[in-house]
Amino acid sequence: MSEIIIKTPEQIEGIRKSSQLAGNTLKYISDFVKEGVSTEYLDQLIEEYIRNNNAIPAPLNYHGFPKSCCISLNNVICHGIPDEKTILKNGDILNIDVTTILDGYFGDTSTMFTIGEVSKEAANLVEDTEHAMYLGIDQVKPGNYFGNIGFMIGRFAKGKKYSVVYEFCGHGVGIEFHEAPQVEHIAPKNSGPKMKAGMVFTIEPMINLGKPRAIVDEKDGWTARTIDKKLSAQFEHTILVTEDGFEILSDVGDYDIFK
Numbered sequence: 001m002s003e004i005i006i007k008t009p010e011q012i013e014g015i016r017k018s019s020q021l022a023g024n025t026l027k028y029i030s031d032f033v034k035e036g037v038s039t040e041y042l043d044q045l046i047e048e049y050i051r052n053n054n055a056i057p058a059p060l061n062y063h064g065f066p067k068s069c070c071i072s073l074n075n076v077i078c079h080g081i082p083d084e085k086t087i088l089k090n091g092d093i094l095n096i097d098v099t100t101i102l103d104g105y106f107g108d109t110s111t112m113f114t115i116g117e118v119s120k121e122a123a124n125l126v127e128d129t130e131h132a133m134y135l136g137i138d139q140v141k142p143g144n145y146f147g148n149i150g151f152m153i154g155r156f157a158k159g160k161k162y163s164v165v166y167e168f169c170g171h172g173v174g175i176e177f178h179e180a181p182q183v184e185h186i187a188p189k190n191s192g193p194k195m196k197a198g199m200v201f202t203i204e205p206m207i208n209l210g211k212p213r214a215i216v217d218e219k220d221g222w223t224a225r226t227i228d229k230k231l232s233a234q235f236e237h238t239i240l241v242t243e244d245g246f247e248i249l250s251d252v253g254d255y256d257i258f259k
Contacts, residue, residue: 002180004172006198011105012240015174015200016249018055019107019238022100023252025049026111030255033113035090039071042096043082050100058099058106058177065222070097070110072223077165077206077214077232079222090116093126095234099177108173108202109250110236113257121209122231125162126257129207129233132156136185136203140195140239140246146181147191153205154186163212165232168224170202173238195241200249204236 007015028049029042047068050057057068065081072080072095073088080095088094097110112126135156136149150164157164170183181193185205210230217223226232240247 004180004193004196004199005175006196007174007200008198011174012198012200014103014105015107015238016240017107018100018102018105019109019249020252021050021053021055021102022098022107022109022238023250025098025100026096026109027252027255029096030113030257033088033094033096033115035088035115037088038084039073039080039082039086039088040084042071043067043069046096046098050098053102055100055102058101058108062177071095072097072232072234074231075226075229077208077224077226078168078234079224081220081222088115091118091122093118093122093231093233097234097236105175106173106177107250108177108236108238110204110234111257112233112235125207125209125231125233128157128160128162129205130235132205132207133203133235133237136205137237137239137246137248140203140241142195142197142241142243144195145190145192146183146195147187148189149203150184150187151189151191157186157205157207163208163210165206165208165212165214167214168206170204170236172199172201174200197241197243199241200238202236202238204234206232206234208232
């Protein structure tokens, strides 16, 4: 595994600004996430907003990904490709994942939205997945093991009778889209490398109602769905390890995810 980059103060400030833009992009798009809207329309608005703020949408053309963000509905775990045919409908849950490149620095964040009246099961999954992410974030401090992020997320999810996707993980971010380390969302206690001040990475648990496995669409090569077609949810923030804890770089305050 490549070495985990300790960011300089200048780099941290650049990553912070990009992460804030990514967060504000989600806040902006939240007003347009509603029944009857296509995921293609949302993607176009997201690209326009990012470019109007002098930044670039990182997913566009990344290893051939064709759109400016990932939009993953219902049983899609991650890497859903926006298109004109996918129209949001009452009862849907969806994740919108935005990564920005601002002045050469990357910021990465995602959130869930619910459309209209969703099932109690779906609403609980969304709320519990967000809580799981924050349990992981609370483990971030110098000297702690990366594995304790996944340990806390996994223990909580198991207690709620969910499963944690293990085929995708969080990652270092900031100078590149994906850097070391891999941040597992289910892991043994006190495993992996230790955190140090200046490290920047994402925590982005994907929690399923059913089995933890994913199956990637053979046609588009990106869309990862639950193997049993049951619902999945995900939240993501970009996190900085500070001298005495953490800073959530992509946090821009609350906005309504229940539509």
